[in-house]
Structures are given as C-alpha cells and as structure tokens.
Amino acid sequence: MENTVEIEHLTVSFASKRRTSLFRKGARVKALDDVSLTIKPRETFGLTGETGSGKSTLAKVLVGLYKPTSGTVKFLGRTVDFKKKGDVSYLRENVGLVMQDPVRSLNPRLTVNEIISEALVASRTFPKKKYDERIAFISHLVGVTPDLLPRNPRELSGGQRQRVSLARALVVPKKLLVLDEPTSALDVSIQAQVLNTLKKLKSELDMSYLFITHDINVIKYVSHRLGVLFYGRLVESGDVHEIATEPKHPYTRKLISNVLTLKRTQLQETAISEHRPAPTGCRYRLVCESAFDRCSEVPDMADLGSAHLVSCFLYGGKPSS
Amino acid sequence: MAAVASGETRPRTLQEAQGDARGALLSVSNLSIDFVSVEGRVRILYDVSMHASEGEIVGIVGESGSGKTTLGLAILGLLDSPPTDIVSGSVVFEGKDLLRLGSDEMAKIRGTGINMVFQEPLDSLNPVYRVESQIAESIEVQGRRRFSNSANAADRDSKKIMTDLLRDLCIDKPDEVLEQYPHELSGGMRQRVAISMSIIERPKLLIVDEPTTGLDAYVQNRILGMLSDLRKAGGTLLYVTHDLTVASQVCDRLYIMYAGRIMESGETQSVLEDSLHPYTRTLIASVPQGYEDSPPLPIQLGEPPNPRKLPDGCKFHPRCPYVKDVCMKEAPRLVEVVPGRYAACWKVAGEDGKYSRD
Numbered sequence: 310m311e312n313t314v315e316i317e318h319l320t321v322s323f324a325s326k327r328r329t330s331l332f333r334k335g336a337r338v339k340a341l342d343d344v345s346l347t348i349k350p351r352e353t354f355g356l357t358g359e360t361g362s363g364k365s366t367l368a369k370v371l372v373g374l375y376k377p378t379s380g381t382v383k384f385l386g387r388t389v390d391f392k393k394k395g396d397v398s399y400l401r402e403n404v405g406l407v408m409q410d411p412v413r414s415l416n417p418r419l420t421v422n423e424i425i426s427e428a429l430v431a432s433r434t435f436p437k438k439k440y441d442e443r444i445a446f447i448s449h450l451v452g453v454t455p456d457l458l459p460r461n462p463r464e465l466s467g468g469q470r471q472r473v474s475l476a477r478a479l480v481v482p483k484k485l486l487v488l489d490e491p492t493s494a495l496d497v498s499i500q501a502q503v504l505n506t507l508k509k510l511k512s513e514l515d516m517s518y519l520f521i522t523h524d525i526n527v528i529k530y531v532s533h534r535l536g537v538l539f540y541g542r543l544v545e546s547g548d549v550h551e552i553a554t555e556p557k558h559p560y561t562r563k564l565i566s567n568v569l570t571l572k573r574t575q576l577q578e579t580a581i582s583e584h585r586p587a588p589t590g591c592r593y594r595l596v597c598e599s600a601f602d603r604c605s606e607v608p609d610m611a612d613l614g615s616a617h618l619v620s621c622f623l624y625g626g627k628p629s630s
Numbered sequence: 631m632a633a634v635a636s637g638e639t640r641p642r643t644l645q646e647a648q649g650d651a652r653g654a655l656l657s658v659s660n661l662s663i664d665f666v667s668v669e670g671r672v673r674i675l676y677d678v679s680m681h682a683s684e685g686e687i688v689g690i691v692g693e694s695g696s697g698k699t700t701l702g703l704a705i706l707g708l709l710d711s712p713p714t715d716i717v718s719g720s721v722v723f724e725g726k727d728l729l730r731l732g733s734d735e736m737a738k739i740r741g742t743g744i745n746m747v748f749q750e751p752l753d754s755l756n757p758v759y760r761v762e763s764q765i766a767e768s769i770e771v772q773g774r775r776r777f778s779n780s781a782n783a784a785d786r787d788s789k790k791i792m793t794d795l796l797r798d799l800c801i802d803k804p805d806e807v808l809e810q811y812p813h814e815l816s817g818g819m820r821q822r823v824a825i826s827m828s829i830i831e832r833p834k835l836l837i838v839d840e841p842t843t844g845l846d847a848y849v850q851n852r853i854l855g856m857l858s859d860l861r862k863a864g865g866t867l868l869y870v871t872h873d874l875t876v877a878s879q880v881c882d883r884l885y886i887m888y889a890g891r892i893m894e895s896g897e898t899q900s901v902l903e904d905s906l907h908p909y910t911r912t913l914i915a916s917v918p919q920g921y922e923d924s925p926p927l928p929i930q931l932g933e934p935p936n937p938r939k940l941p942d943g944c945k946f947h948p949r950c951p952y953v954k955d956v957c958m959k960e961a962p963r964l965v966e967v968v969p970g971r972y973a974a975c976w977k978v979a980g981e982d983g984k985y986s987r988d
Contacts, residue, residue, distance in 0.1 A: 353922060360846060466933050469933075496694055497693065497872060501918070508922075508926065525847065529918070529920075530918035530924065531918075533922050549921060553921075564847060567847040569851070569876060570875060570878075570917070571875055573878060573898075576852075576855035576858070
C-alpha cells in the first residue's frame, strides 16, 4: 500500500526579523533542514523535540500553511506542488489539523454546531442534506454530546473544546490527522480521556496520525514510530519501542533519560543549561558529550536496520552533501 | 498497612490530629474562602487544613480549579478582598496568624519570610527593566532587612551574588543574561530568573506554583533538582502542581486537592503506592504508561465540577467508580485512616467508623 505521506529533504526557511541594516533583509533561518520521513497508512507517527525545534512548522507544511523552501512532499503518492492552488486544497481536503490552544483555535462568535458544519460547507463536496447526520455521527464518536452543539466555545471546558476541534477536523473524512500538542493545555485526567478517544477513533476511521508533543510519556503511549527533531534537523527516527528502550543519538538519550514517571529517580545532572545549536556541522555538537572533530560536518541519516535512522557519526553516519 | 483504629474508636479528624502540625513552620487550619461577585458567593476553598515543617517539601496537587493556587496566594496574603472573602480559619506562620496581621507587618514577612515563584514568569517579570535591575531590587529589599546590621561586605556585592546564583541555576553566561530584557530570554531562562529573584532573599518558606509547566524535560528536571537542593540549605517548600510525576520526584508529603477540598494527604510514597481516595487513583491512572498496543488508560469520563454548580455530597461522586448512596447525600470528612494518612471518602472511612479497603 502506498504511504500516506512521504517527505523528502524538506527545508523550510524564514527571513529573520533581526536585520543588520535597514536596506538588507535579515538572514535566512532554517526552521526545518533536510527532513525526510514517511507516514504509513493507519500509523501514528510521533514527532517530538523541544520548543523551537520545528515541530509545528512541519505540521503547518502538511496543511499548506507554509510552503517548503526546497524538498518534496508526496501525499498518497501525489507530489504536492505548493504553488498550485489545486494541490494545496487537495492537501487540505485530506489532512485535518488540531491545534494546541483550544481557546484561540475556535471562533468565539459561532456555536459548536456552526464551527463543525463550517468545515462541511468549506469542503463543497458534501451534500447539504447529510450535514446533520454527519455532524451527529462524528460528534458522538469524539464525545461531543448533543447538548453542547448550540453552545458557544467559551461555555465549554478545555477538554470539551479540544473535542470540538477534533470533530471539526474530522467531520469531512480525512486520511491524515495532524495533532499539534493536542493535550498539553489540558488537565492530566482530561488528557487521559482525550488520548483514549484518539486511540479509539483511529481504529474506527481509516486514517494516520502525525502526533506532535514534547511529552515523551504521551508520545510513547500513542505512536508506532517516532521522530526526534533538534533545531530543524531530524536526528533520529524509528520504531518507538526501539528508541524508548535503546535511544542512540546523544540528544535522544538525553530526552529519554529525563522522562519522569511516578517512581522517584535521581534527577539528571546536566552541565549545560541551554541547548545552543551549532551554526555549522552537526547542530548538536556544541552540547554533545561525545562530540569529536568529524562533527564539524553534517552527518546523514545512517540506517541501523529495521528503519531505525540516526544522524550521528557515532553510528556510521557519512557526511551529507 | 494496618488500620489505626478498629470499629470502636472514632478516627481522628485532621483538626484533632493537628498535634502533628504543632511546631510546624506553617500551619493552615480550617481555611474557607469565598469568591464574591454580582452572581453571588462561591466557595473556592472549603475547610482546608495543612502544615509544613521546617526543611520539608510539601506538594499541593490538583487540577485546574481545585483551589491550589488560591491556597498559595492566601498564605502569602495576596488575595484581594473583595472579591475574595476569608470566611474562617487561620494561617499560622512562626507562631503568628498571618490573616490577622496588618498590611505593614505582612509586607515584612513577604520576601524573607515567605516568598513565591509564580506560574507564568513573563507575567511576574517587569518587561521594561533588564534582568539585572530586577534581581538587584530583590537584593536591595533583603539588604535593607538583613544586612543593615551585618558587616559582611562581600554579601553587599550584589553583582557577584547575582552571577553566582544564576550560575548555580545553570545559566552558562550569567553576565549576558543580566544585560537582557525578559522577552529576550527563553521560557526556561525566565523561570530561572524568577526563581533566582525569590531565593536570593533566602525565604524560610518558598511557595512555587507550577514552576516547570511548559518547559522542556531536561530544564524541568534541572529546576526540580535545584529546588530539592534548597531543602539542604534549610528551606521549606510548598510545591503547587497539577503534575503527579513532578510532585513524586521532589515532595516529602502530598495534599491532593479537588473542588477546593483536600481529598487525601500523606507521605508521597504511600499516597502513590497505596492511594486511599479514588480521585488520587484517577490522577495516577492518567499518567500514560506503555505503548500504542497497550489497553486504554483506566479512567472514567468526567470533568471537575463548576464551583457554582457543585454536586451534593462528595464532590467527586459523579466521576467515582465506587459511588454509593451516601456519597451523593453527604460529604465525607477528612479523617485519619492509617497513621499519617488522611482521606475524605466514605469508602475508606465508613459511615460507622469502620474501615473498608479493597
């Protein structure tokens, strides 16, 4: 079966606002740098990384909000040309998005019913007669009870709002759902309920998830495969069991070893406070404990077998061109 | 663990067991606070009692709306009245009831007596001053109080104090940070600056309200490690958080709050491993464990109640898997179920004083 998403050598760069002169544009900053990944049908791909690592940039490329500077995005076998309006709407028809902030991502002046049906109107393909039936079906599935439909978003709790976001994203059937930190703004017991719903949904609707979060406990629990971003570069990707039990890249090792559970652990003593990315070569080398002279070049993704990829010279990475 | 009492002896209530709290640095007793607005009165803290002894790290754990932040603000005397109204109770710190102190006396306690790190560092830092002048202000306040009689000249060298402290908080280039404005710093940096401002005054009691929310895991753990170290220096900490995994790392004792009430309390280890209250179990079950093929998290649907429309009886009963008739009618009192362990639940502290545990 063909992959839902194939991203190859994706780079997204922005002009920095910090100008050195009034007459010169700011330097280009790469939010994503040479990222390649695939998402298979019915798979949950977890993407993690710290603030500013480019997680959300990738999410926005997949719904056509940002255009790639270079590289290709293939969706269900079709290469998306971001300059063509038709291709971007093709992407939006098939990809749903749930954002982190359930307050700001819902129109405060519409009722829940209007918010959800807006997505149906926008799709243009859905017969009007079937709106109510579809809304009832999807609301039931994501746990939006009928009494919420006539209300305004501000009357809802955080968990309810996030369920409305889910219903809006899925009311037109999608092949991929991009979840950008969908539970980080929620209370823990509400997060658990939403995670349960998300897992149940995926088995009922035939689709893939791109699940973005900084919470390793959550990402382990929901994903089949995992990708780790560090300042725009994918440093490791592969099966979630493998990465969680045997992380390879020094950065992934650090992330995994800092995961807290309910058991008291010796808190890690890290010598360096902030992760500054290196301007050239391997971005992690300034803070990496194992850095050596080769790291002044950029390592490519070396395959350690069973599609476990690591971008590090310690594991046979070669300088990428 | 054996039950402390058999059928005959009535369990001690938390108030009766306040003997534990005697000699504590901070002891809050029967604190009830209302929020008054045009729509009427709403009780946001209901008969809350807790204490913290010197050198202890005490966790206040609850979800949004549970009243945990209100409790912190009440201790520090930062609740405006109106709209809040302290209905009953006392907050005794070093033998003084803070609720009866005048604003001048309270101002003396804030800073060097009790200090607080607020949740959102961007809101608690002044955007138009450089970091240096903000921390310097804290030192100046402390200097006026503490160094007026001290001949320790080195301590007066505020710049050195600041750079040393920031370096302790793992900021590599403290000199650069001191020159910056809050908006130029990352979230982790800002939080550390806010913490440095609070601990530079060496308070006897430090209240921290969700200091690591939104921070990356390794920065969070670094801050947690540093806060635990404060205890070694004799500091007492009140750690307010919604995150049980974080609380389990640093706290000696926990108070679990729900709908403005304390539902369970006890030593961290025993609260986590042998939880008495179903709400505590819900919180524990909410921590995702395992992988994609694991079963769903064992948790019932439901949300914390709206404080304006609280259910009758036990406030947790609509979400409780063990709900009985009595739970819907009458609220259980917080009683000592086993020594040092309190719970407000009909299931563990039965109506007839008999304990039933599964």
